[in-house]
Amino acid sequence: ISGRDRVRVSKFLSGLLRHYPDRFGIALDRRGYAKLEDVLGVLRKRYGIGEMELRAIVELDRKRRFELVDGRIRARYGHSVDVEVRWTEDKSIPEKLYHATSPENLGSILKSGLLPMRRREVHMTATPEEAVEVGMRHSNAPVLIEIDAGEMVKDGIDVRKKGRVFTADRVPPDYLRVV
Ligand code: HQG
Incomplete structure (x- = not known):
């Protein structure tokens, strides 16, 4: 998947997981996770890409916008939808x-x-x-x-x-x- 397509899909994914999961029939759990297979269904239909491409998008993202674990995916930040955002990956915070x-x-x-x-x-x-x-x-x-x-x-x-x-x-x- 080319750099340009990665950015395009990444922007869509940000919108999907932060702002309008409902529009694409995606359910988020309390902590903002969607089922990977549900998201893959949307991406396959819209962009014709599969799990390998999605993994590349997630791993190459410079701001580490997405977290993909155990068959689930979520946006790390930026939400407008009501999900639990009070978690941190590191308790040491710069001055x-x-x-x-x-x-x-x-x-x-x-x-x-x-x-x-x-x-x-x-x-x-x-x-x-x-x-x-x-x-x-x-x-x-x-x-x-x-x-x-x-x-x-x-x-x-x-x-x-x-x-x-x-x-x-x-x-x-x-x-x-x-x-
Ligand atoms: C401003 C992107 C008036 C605030 C970025 C900002 C970030 C106030 C705007 C992430 C205010 C909100 C979020 C107040 C705050 N009065 N204006 N009291 N308090 N504001 O886009 O931080 O690339 O929601 O200064 O990198 O610009 O999408 O916030 O200008 O990490 O992954 O209200 O989005 O990440 O704008 O951007 P935004 P932001 P991604």
Whole structure:
């Protein structure tokens, strides 16, 4: 499967497992897992690909968006559907995390903190570069925010690691610094 097709299918899979499983008759369990064979049914019909191609997509994904275990598959982050997202793959969280956004959002963010908006969680990255890449989806001149994740954890706020991404229910303004 070519790189371009991988990206195309990966985008569809993100939509399917994060936002609209119902539209394709896919059931997610409480923790966001779909049955691999159900998802393969949809992918076979839509893209003519099988398990080998899906495994390649999952394994080559740079952000490790998907988790495939024991005949089940789920998106690690990014959900809007109501699934249990309070799990982490690693409890050691970096001291600083980053988020980048459109300048128009800044006033509201500094006032109310980072909120999940249409998703279940707020998403952060370990490096400024990755954050800016995310921010470019919203603006061609994104503002970079540094998050004091070390303090959040000390204060008992849950920060979670999912693939290359870090998440929280929300980030109060006290932990934010525009850089
Ligand atoms: C903003 C991609 C106003 C927030 C990325 C962001 C990520 C506020 C937007 C993942 C706000 C939501 C998620 C507040 C937050 N007032 N605006 N109080 N709080 N916002 O797309 O983090 O490639 O839901 O700054 O890499 O951009 O799809 O969040 O601009 O990991 O795997 O509200 O999606 O991953 O936008 O992106 P999004 P995001 P994938």
